[in-house]
Amino acid sequence: MTQIRVRFAPSPTGMFHIGSARTALFNWLYARHCNGVFILRIEDTDRDRNTDEALKLILHCLTWLGLNWDEGPEAGGAYGPYFQSQRGQIYAEHVEQLKAAGRAYEKDGAVWFRVSGQPQEIHDQIRGKVVRLEPKDFVIVRSNGSPGFHFVNVVDDLTMSVTHVIRGEDHLSNTSKHIELFKALDAPIPRYAHIPLILKHHGPGKMSKRDEGFLVADYERRLFLPEALRNYICLLGWSPKDEQEVMDIDEIIERFDFPGINKDGARFDERKLSFINAEYLRKLPVKLLSEAARPVLEQKLDLSHVETAYFHSVLDLCQEKLRSIDDIYAYLGYFFEEDFSYGEQAGRKLRSTGDPCARIRELWSSLAELPDFSDETAVEGTVKRLAAENDRYTGEYIHSARYALSGMNAGPSFYGLLRVLGRDRTCVRFDRFLKLSERKEAG
RNA sequence: GUCCCGUUCGUCUAGCCAGGCCCAGGACACAGGGUUUUCAUCCCUGCAACAGGGGUUCAAAUCCCCUACGGGACGCCA
Numbered sequence: 001m002t003q004i005r006v007r008f009a010p011s012p013t014g015m016f017h018i019g020s021a022r023t024a025l026f027n028w029l030y031a032r033h034c035n036g037v038f039i040l041r042i043e044d045t046d047r048d049r050n051t052d053e054a055l056k057l058i059l060h061c062l063t064w065l066g067l068n069w070d071e072g073p074e075a076g077g078a079y080g081p082y083f084q085s086q087r088g089q090i091y092a093e094h095v096e097q098l099k100a101a102g103r104a105y106e107k108d109g110a111v112w113f114r115v116s117g118q119p120q121e122i123h124d125q126i127r128g129k130v131v132r133l134e135p136k137d138f139v140i141v142r143s144n145g146s147p148g149f150h151f152v153n154v155v156d157d158l159t160m161s162v163t164h165v166i167r168g169e170d171h172l173s174n175t176s177k178h179i180e181l182f183k184a185l186d187a188p189i190p191r192y193a194h195i196p197l198i199l200k201h202h203g204p205g206k207m208s209k210r211d212e213g214f215l216v217a218d219y220e221r222r223l224f225l226p227e228a229l230r231n232y233i234c235l236l237g238w239s240p241k242d243e244q245e246v247m248d249i250d251e252i253i254e255r256f257d258f259p260g261i262n263k264d265g266a267r268f269d270e271r272k273l274s275f276i277n278a279e280y281l282r283k284l285p286v287k288l289l290s291e292a293a294r295p296v297l298e299q300k301l302d303l304s305h306v307e308t309a310y311f312h313s314v315l316d317l318c319q320e321k322l323r324s325i326d327d328i329y330a331y332l333g334y335f336f337e338e339d340f341s342y343g344e345q346a347g348r349k350l351r352s353t354g355d356p357c358a359r360i361r362e363l364w365s366s367l368a369e370l371p372d373f374s375d376e377t378a379v380e381g382t383v384k385r386l387a388a389e390n391d392r393y394t395g396e397y398i399h400s401a402r403y404a405l406s407g408m409n410a411g412p413s414f415y416g417l418l419r420v421l422g423r424d425r426t427c428v429r430f431d432r433f434l435k436l437s438e439r440k441e442a443g
Numbered sequence: 444g445u446c447c448c449g450u451u452c453g454u455c456u457a458g459c460c461a462g463g464c465c466c467a468g469g470a471c472a473c474a475g476g477g478u479u480u481u482c483a484u485c486c487c488u489g490c491a492a493c494a495g496g497g498g499u500u501c502a503a504a505u506c507c508c509c510u511a512c513g514g515g516a517c518g519c520c521a
Contacts, residue, residue, distance in 0.1 A: 011521050046520065110519050122447095132447060135517080142519040149521050173447055173516035194448085197514070201454080204513075232455095235470090239456055243469050262456080264449050265514060272455065272471045282484080321484045331483075346481095395480040402481060410482035417481095 004036030005163045008062075008069070009153070011043040012054035016061040017214050018268060019168065019198050019207060022233050026195055027166045028067045029234070029256040036163075040072030041156060042083045045146055050085075061216045064226050066249070071160075079160040084152050091147045094155045094185060095140065103184040109143035113151070113181065120176040125164075125193035125258040127172070134176040150174060154181040157190055166193045169265075170206075193258055196237045199265045206265070213270050223296065223325040225284070228277040236266045246279045278323045286316045293328050300329045301336050310335075313420050317412045334406045335420070338428065342436075346409035356400035357437050360430050362386060363397050372423050376415040383415075404433035 008024040010016070031038035040062070044050045059073060071077025081087055095111055098104035103114050115134045122130040140151035147155075157165060172194045182189045197206045207214055219229050227249065235245060239262065240255050247255075281289070290312055297303060303311070314335045322331060334340035350356050366386045373379050387394040398414045405426060411417060418426060 009521090013521075043521065049520080108519080112519095127448070130447070132516095135446080139519045144519075146519090148519070153521085168515090169448065170515055171521095176447090196449085199514080206514075235455065237455095241457065243457080245455090245470060262449095266456090267454060269454050269471070275471055278483090319484095321482070323483055327483095393480065399481065408481085412482085412484095413479070414481070 002163065004031060004034040005039060005161055006031050006036060006166055007039035007041050007157070007160065007162050008067075009041040009043050009156070010058050011046065011049075012051060012058060013046060013049040014054055015209070015214070016054075016057050016216050017207070017209075018216060018233065020058075021061065021065060021216050021229075022198060022236060023166070023168055023195065024062060024067050025065070025230065025233055026238070026256075026261075028069075029253055030164065030166060030193075030258075031070075032253045033256045037070045038068075039077070039079070039160060039162070040069035040075070040082065041160070042073060042085075043149070043152070044083055044085045045149065045152055047085075047146060057217065061220075064220055065216070065230050066226060067230075084147075084156065087152070087156070088147075090159055091141075091152055091155055094151075095147075098140070098184055101184060101186075104140065110139045111141035112137045113140045113177075113184070115177075115180055116183075120179040122172070122175045122179065122192055124172070125191055126261050127194060127263060130172065130175075132173065132176040134180055138177060140181075150177045151181065154178050154185070158182065158185060158187045162190050164191045164193060166195060169194045169197050193261070196262055197265045198236060199267045201267050201269060207268055213268060223292070224273070224277050225280045225292075225325075228280040229273065231280070232273045232276045235272075236268065237262050246276055274323065281322050281325065282320055284319075286312055286319065289315050289319060292325050296325055296328050297333065297336065300333060303336060306336055310420070317416045317420050321412060331411075334408070338425075338432070340407045342403070342407040342433075343409070346403055346407075349409070350399060350403055354396050354400070356403060357434055359392075359397050359400040360404055360434065362390065363401055364427070364430055367423075367426075370423075373418040373421075373426070376419055379418055380415050401430075405429045 006027045008027045010020055010024075028038050030036070042055065042058075044055075055073075062069065069075055071079060072082045095104060098113065099111075104111055105114060106112070114137055117133075119131050119133040122132065124130055138150065139148050141147050156162075175192055175194075179189055199205065200207045200211045201213075213219075216229075220226070230249065231246060231252070234247075234252055234256075238256065238260050240247070240252075241260060244251075284292075293315060294303065294311075314332060318332045322328065363383065363386065366382050367373070367379070370378060370382060383397055384394055387397060399409065402411060402414055402417065403409060405417060405421060421429070
């Protein structure tokens with residue numbers, strides 16, 4: 001059985017976007033599913049528009065998404081070079097072959113391909129049989145000497161022994177050109193699979209430069225987990241056909257195949273991506289979460305004196321409720337700074353329904369009985385007993401204390417908060433809150 | 444304009460090839476309720492779709508035709 005060989009062939013002319021990522025991903029998935037080879041080929045025939053920066057971005061984004069390539073830039077391989085700008089000799093030979101066969105001719109300084117006039121059958125793995133007549137001759141070598149896209153694409157697929165061409169549906173109409181070229185070169189035709197396009201979330205047309213969320217690099221900057229973005233993109237145009245959505249990549253690889261790919265375009269929905277990102281965040285081992293969180297927090301805080309054990313216990317406590325790494329400071333920054341600010345709105349609401357300072361004084365005198373706060377059950381018992389003795393809701397104590405300790409009315413479980421903060425920090429924060437409140441009343 | 448592809452809840456989709464199990468299932472989002480007397484977790488409930496019209500059939504989301512709508516391609520761009 002011949003080995004499956006697929007390729008992703010971007011041109012380094014601009015930004016690396018979600019659509020490119022999805023094409024790369026589907027090629028990569030198919031290669032991994034079949035134990036085949038995933039080739040990265042750089043289509044840099046347009047001399048004026050190529051930039052080195054764009055190339056670096058492509059390599060970086062693919063790596064970030066975990067889409068490793070078996071052959072291509074930095075990886076090497078037996079079918080190189082993998083830059084079209086370095087394959088001039090190969091193209092020249094194939095132009096000669098076409099000319100010798102009477103299928104290419106010169107006109108206006110360019111080389112043109114002579115179409116057959118016969119409708120071509122495209123046996124698409126996703127769409128079935130598509131028939132299209134290529135109506136007119138087209139340029140394969142420009143008058144400036146550089147070979148054109150359709151020609152180099154075919155010659156490379158041929159000389160790199162590509163078995164399956166998986167690409168966007170925008171190329172479906174071009175495929176009749178490509179099949180004509182393969183036939184004229186007396187070469188076998190690869191199997192085609194045209195995947196649906198990603199449409200913009202609002203309004204008509206496919207996703208484009210002007211759309212929010214278009215660039216892969218933006219998701220990296222906004223600290224989305226690459227595994228989450230990858231999982232979400234898998235679900236855009238492909239379905240495992242059951243109710244699984246959040247899946248390990250190995251499971252996706254095992255289940256990915258052409259019959260699971262849809263025919264119509266899909267709209268990108270960042271809300272669902274955020275949901276999946278949060279799912280991944282919750283499943284992340286605490287050690288990895290800590291590594292991801294640290295640099296983000298360090299932009300706002302000095303963590304040099306924070307003990308590792310404390311740092312981990314904070315993240316462990318808060319992990320189940322985190323929605324993104326990006327807003328991690330807002331959610332749990334107060335654990336690491338004593339001069340955190342108190343939210344105005346939450347404070348107003350609290351004072352309107354009771355006397356937080358009085359509750360905190362009562363709570364502290366009860367908690368003073370405990371040697372420490374490590375036993376959440378014991379702390380909970382103490383708080384509930386206190387509430388019962390004073391004929392109050394437990395919530396009055398909890399809400400007041402949470403606000404005094406964090407400045408917020410949202411956060412992890414209260415008893416977990418006390419356990420992680422510990423007796424000493426709790427004492428310090430209660431004191432600070434009481435002093436600030438007295439000053440506020442006096443002034 | 445010509446050619447090609449498509450059309451199930453607001454969004455992603457299951458079901459369609461092999462018609463009955465579908466007055467259409469799941470997920471996100473949204474709304475309501477509950478738990479943890481916090482909340483951004485979690486649980487429950489609700490809302491909401493077969494583009495339209497003709498056939499074929501005892502029976503159509505599923506097969507056929509037409510229309511409408513959406514997308515794409517028609518470059519010496521890739």
